[in-house]
Amino acid sequence: MAARAAVVGARSLEPLDFGSTADIIKLIPKDLFAELCERIIQHLHCQIPGVNTVELCQRFQTAGVEMNVADLAKIINVVSFLFGTAAKNNLSAEELSTGLGNALSMLPKHAVQVIRHIWNEQGKSIIMSEDARNMATVGQIIDIQWKLGMAVSSDSCRSLKYPYVTMMLKVAEPSGQIMSKSFEMTIPQFQDFFRHFKEMAAVLETV
Template structure:
């Protein structure tokens, strides 16, 4: 089994420390909601609702801390599903990490024993976890000189070619042609995604 902790993103351990401070019933309810989210039974985990609820449990809890708690739970359960770990393997992994309290380890493993099989079921597992992998990005800048409707178009464009491996390992190529404004918007969105991923 690959180690969940070795691949954990930055900020994971500090989020687990926040999780350790939660009340038993709050962690059980939040963990169950995260598992429902991962199984597409609910559309999202309501961060604002949980921020208000956890203010009592975690002193000075703000929206960013609440989001990091939710992200850490999502990462933990997603990783367990990806590696198809048993309850015993998950217990051993969390115990050996020295980051999870006994209470947190017990709650997460109990949740995994009751809901983990649904998350790992073949069709659901492929849907939730088989999102594809970006293999290659090729790009080039071009200039459209004219078109059927405009003789002097002189408009720059960017062509992106994305190569993606699907859940079965098959490679698919997706070409995109973007105007300069669309390309700027695309790069800004990638920067936003990068900032969000750094907060996980």
């Protein structure tokens, strides 16, 4: 089983850029890295929809760690990969070190200690059922907000004066990050959007 995990890891390491991510992890104190790992475990265990990168980045910066959201996202991807691979292959903490040894060897010593400790303590509680695996391949909407606005002008037209709706979505990505997305719609587009939501709600009531 450990050997199989090693093959999975070898095929997936390059896109994650373990080398540069390891350099970033070196800047994070052990207690803050443990907090990050705890949140990722909670996400994999479906206790939270994802890791709020903006909120956590602010927490790191307050603690004096030079960090930006993009770098934090890289770390979340790497740790999620390690825990996710261990969960899918039912690895113990020892098997995690053996099967993904090449990946872990790139990380600083304190990070490896935290990953092994947290997986040893909480890894068994994560059950990656087929439904969970399928759900993990798509983002999940966890919040929707909207506001009504009025377009008054543009480069090609001095006076537009038409209403529009701005939709703001908070989405838990498959990687575990919580991202905010926004887009604008005309009133007819919003009405059509709302109609589809009502149709989905009606179908769900029959399930």
